[in-house]
Amino acid sequence: MAGVLAVMAAGALVAGCANRYAPAPSAVDFPASTQPKLQAAAHWGAIAGTIEQRLTEDLRKAPQRPYYISEPPPEASQFQRALTEHITSALVKSGYVVSRVPAGSLKVDIDVQALTFSEKRMQKMPGAVPTAIAVGVWMLAATADPILSTAGGVAAHEGYNYYYGQFGTGPVPKTELIVTVSVSDQYRYYARNSSAYYVADSDRTLYGLPEENDKAFKTYTIRGDK
Known part of the structure; x- marks a missing residue:
């Protein structure tokens, strides 16, 4: 009994001596969650279907007008171009009118942001x-x-x-995507949602990022004596 009391007293002493002030907030982890990893073109079609479902749910109260899906910019990645086609097909298949001209339509914009995080991030499996x-x-x-x-x-x-079996093997990918799809006209947004995905680091070029071993070179012009 005396030993237990001694431990309790020591714990109380340590707690009492703990610093109540710090120069910055302490870092804590978010609650455990999962995030899909894109590893095949079929996955692109799957997430396009999910995006289409979310949009149609959000647009139930929107004006009944055709949709116009913006063309990807010239610098768009292969993924962004394919995703635009997939979402167009998903809307048409669901019975929505997709216009080829913007006049009189709700505009659908698809933005893809590719990010590179640090290597060797820890992955905790549920216990x-x-x-x-x-x-x-x-x-x-x-x-x-x-x-x-x-x-x-x-x-x-x-x-x-x-x-x-649902969890990916190997280290956590350092390449991630944020896909944002919005529906608007010249006055307001009617729907907007964002999703995050892991990407296999070996497929970075499909998402508009350079390969890991790419180096930046600078060209110098050498001129001889005149």
Whole structure:
């Protein structure tokens, strides 16, 4: 008992000595979340369908006018050009009128911002599921029936693979995209949403970023004596 009291007293002393002031806020992590990783052209079509669904939900109260999707700028990446085509197809397939001219239409703008973060960012995997699986295996292993025990172990293994199969392997990509789609006229915005995605670092050029090993060179003109 005396030992417990001594520990409690020491803890109280440390807490009392803690500095209540700091020159800057302490850094804390955000709650655990997930973010899709684009690794194939089929993924581009998938996110275009999601964007189209969000837009149509937001536009239920908008004026009933055709949509005009802005042409990508000349410097647009392959991804931005493909996304524009995918969203056009998704709207047409859903029965919306997509105009080829801007007059009298709601304008749909698609902006893609490619970002490069630092390398070797930490990735924390959720820890609740392995605990639950371990408990399930322990409970099944306690049964006297070896068949049920084996079946339970296989089910737990399959459940583990099913859950963790959604997480990407390897380090966290340092390349990310912010895709913003807005619908407006000359007076106001009627819908606007942004989404963030990871991108495989080996596919950077598809999103308008240079390859990792690209170097910037400067050309000098050498002139001889006259």
